[in-house]
Amino acid sequence: MEKKLLLLGILRRQEMHGYQLSEFIDNNLSLCTDLKKPTAYYLLDQMAREGWISAETTQEGNRPPRRVYQLTPAGEATFQRLLREQLAQYSPINFPGxxxxxxxxxxxxxxxxxxxxxxxxxxxxxxxxxxxxxxxxxxxxxxxxxxxxxxxxxxxxxxxxxxxxxxxxxxxxxxx
Amino acid sequence: MEKKLLLLGILRRQEMHGYQLSEFIDNNLSLCTDLKKPTAYYLLDQMAREGWISAETTQEGNRPPRRVYQLTPAGEATFQRLLREQLAQYSPINFPGxxxxxxxxxxxxxxxxxxxxxxxxxxxxxxxxxxxxxxxxxxxxxxxxxxxxxxxxxxxxxxxxxxxxxxxxxxxxxxx
DNA sequence: TCCTGAATAGTCAAAATTGACTATTCAGGA
DNA sequence: TCCTGAATAGTCAATTTTGACTATTCAGGA
Missing domain, CATH: 1.10.287 (Helix Hairpins)
Incomplete structure (x- = not known):
């Protein structure tokens, strides 16, 4: 669930499309998670179906259309719930090494x-x-x-x- | 790959069947990994196809038959290779929290x-x-x-x- | 004796994740 | 001008992982 929390947390500050999100995570949050691009799209789709985020298709110039996602009120509520859950618990870690x-x-x-x-x-x-x-x-x-x-x-x-x-x-x- | 290394390392000390391996990992090696039962079977199958381990079907009493796995020489070689690889590298960790x-x-x-x-x-x-x-x-x-x-x-x-x-x-x- | 619940052994369909790919746009040099 | 390689945006098939299930055996009590 912490991957969804991550996506929600980013979208909360600024609406974005999938590629942008994936880039942002790669560049700034690689220490947190190693969410890959196709996984990000998969989770965004899911969260859109659950009503946590809504997609708006936009087109700039004659570039191909993009789906820009933003948080819904349900998404904000979920963000807060997940954040509280994560903060309150300790998740054990396995060292592969x-x-x-x-x-x-x-x-x-x-x-x-x-x-x-x-x-x-x-x-x-x-x-x-x-x-x-x-x-x-x-x-x-x-x-x-x-x-x-x-x-x-x-x-x-x-x-x-x-x-x-x-x-x-x-x-x-x-x-x- | 470290999950295969784990299975090889256990089989190296003693031949076992799938359920036994999975139990052993749950009970003694849960700090290392959280390999689930179906994953263990999946990996055992794969390694058998790669020739790293060989299966022998046995039957005790009138219990259902079990597949007991043991390391082949190729498996021993792979074990050593993987062990060397793992020891020499540092694998970065992400904290989900x-x-x-x-x-x-x-x-x-x-x-x-x-x-x-x-x-x-x-x-x-x-x-x-x-x-x-x-x-x-x-x-x-x-x-x-x-x-x-x-x-x-x-x-x-x-x-x-x-x-x-x-x-x-x-x-x-x-x-x- | 018969029944119930735990232990044993494993399978399967569904979900999650990934590597490799497509297709378009754009900047800069030949 | 045309070409090449990088950046943009996303998709897809294949692999990996999992929760939930089946089926058998066995121990112990009613």
């Missing part, structure tokens, strides 16, 4: 360490990337700050795992 | 604070829940530790957001 943590013993310790070092580098790159993006857009600070906070925590976690493995493997070496 | 952070101004400040307090309580409950689960299974520590680490970081984040809003709204009150 944890699958590999569960099978760390499937590889030699030294190789694992090398691969984790690569992951760590990728994580740092990601941190720099999003800092750069935020520097020149400046908007939606909370989402950006959250992601940064999270990435920093992940860095701490990775370092714990790595140093844990290091002591473990040096103990093994000492034993051998 | 961040959508509501982007629209915090859609509600009165005081209500937002109340709702966030609810979310904080839910987060604490979750922390206790998974600690309890882990206490009596004791397995898969890394995944558990990661999740705990993450929840603690989220708690810190939520507290930052809440206290930020509090100062903001008290400034407003002072101004009024």
């Amino acid at each position: 944890d699958v590999s943590l569960a099978f760390l013993d499937g590889l030699p310790a030294q190789e694992t360490l090398n691969l984790l070092a690569e992951q760590r580098a990728a994580l740092l790159t990601r941190l720099e990337e999003i800092s750069a993006i935020h520097a020149h857009t400046g908007s939606l600070s909370l989402v950006f700050l959250h992601q940064t906070h999270h990435l920093q925590a992940e860095l701490g976690w990775l370092d714990e795992v790595i140093s844990g493995l290091q002591t473990q493997s040096s103990v093994h070496q000492a034993e051998a | 961040d959508v509501s952070l982007a629209f915090l101004d859609g509600l009165p400040a005081q209500e937002t604070l109340n709702l966030l307090a609810e979310q904080r309580a839910a987060l604490l409950t979750r922390l206790e829940e998974i600690s309890a689960i882990h206490a009596h299974t004791g397995s898969l520590s890394l995944v558990f530790l990661h999740q705990t680490h993450h929840l603690q970081a989220e708690l810190g984040w939520l507290d930052e957001v809440i206290s930020g809003l509090q100062t903001q709204s008290s400034v407003h009150q002072a101004e009024a």
Whole structure:
């Protein structure tokens, strides 16, 4: 449901057509969600059928006609309801990368360490990337700050795992 | 792909049939992924067609026949490849809850604070829940530790957001 | 003994999501 | 002028995921 909330929240500030919405999300809200274009159109259709938004077909110059969506009063009510719901609950998250943590013993310790070092580098790159993006857009600070906070925590976690493995493997070496 | 890695990793330790796998994931690996039963069957079918696992139909007593899957050598090779891939990369995560952070101004400040307090309580409950689960299974520590680490970081984040809003709204009150 | 409800094993149609595609417009250089 | 490649706007078939269902077995009480 949080994808619909996102679309409603954007349309609430400004009416838009599908392509515009999808672009906007890609450019400014990629940290929140990875809503793809066809999914956006699918959800817009659905919400129009539910009466949360209404479509108006417009034509500029001799460009092909576009469907511009805007919130209805029902849509505004739904937006508020969904926002309250989301704010009040905690939605658990699964880290896809944890699958590999569960099978760390499937590889030699030294190789694992090398691969984790690569992951760590990728994580740092990601941190720099999003800092750069935020520097020149400046908007939606909370989402950006959250992601940064999270990435920093992940860095701490990775370092714990790595140093844990290091002591473990040096103990093994000492034993051998 | 990480769902296939998960299935391969489990089958690698012990051959199983679909229902068994799905149960095992629900009971022990729910922190990693939320793979549903029909998805598991779907992926098993696919992997069987790709030759990563092979099925053997068995019958115990007069229970209905079951398909028991085991890794093939090709499956073992794929497991290793996928594991290396996953370990070496960082996969970015979107927090679905961040959508509501982007629209915090859609509600009165005081209500937002109340709702966030609810979310904080839910987060604490979750922390206790998974600690309890882990206490009596004791397995898969890394995944558990990661999740705990993450929840603690989220708690810190939520507290930052809440206290930020509090100062903001008290400034407003002072101004009024 | 018979019945009920839980556990086991899996299937299926419907819903959601995606990659790849079409078609038009427009800006700028050859 | 004409051509090429990017930007705009959206669609579609195929894949993936899910909620809800079926069907059998079994344990325990009435």
